[in-house]
Amino acid sequence: MKVVVCVGSNCTMMGADSIIASLENLKDTLLQKEGANPAFTLEIEMARCLGECKKKNAVSPVVIVDGEMYRNASREQIMSVVLDAAYEYILPK
Numbered sequence: 001m002k003v004v005v006c007v008g009s010n011c012t013m014m015g016a017d018s019i020i021a022s023l024e025n026l027k028d029t030l031l032q033k034e035g036a037n038p039a040f041t042l043e044i045e046m047a048r049c050l051g052e053c054k055k056k057n058a059v060s061p062v063v064i065v066d067g068e069m070y071r072n073a074s075r076e077q078i079m080s081v082v083l084d085a086a087y088e089y090i091l092p093k
């Protein structure tokens with residue numbers, strides 16, 4: 001899974017850093033747990049302004065998860081999307 005977090009100034013002011021911190025925390029804890037399926041990977045990428053904030057107001061922070069763009073993203077929303085995908089791999093069936 002690839003998550004691109006915009007770290008342009010607008011998105012940073014609106015909380016992109018807390019989204020990155022939570023994603024990195026998840027990567028360092030849950031995904032390193034014994035029994036975690038190595039088939040699930042989490043790539044976190046930071047991007048300079050993705051241009052969305054130039055088109056419209058109040059869209060920051062902007063995050064792209066596996067190609068799907070989330071505008072005005074919250075930490076909770078992004079973590080929910082990532083965890084839903086991760087649990088498909090991590091939880092025993």
Ligand code: FES
Pocket residue numbers: 006007008009010011012048049050051052053054060061062
């Ligand atoms: S700063 Fe994030 S879209 Fe412009």
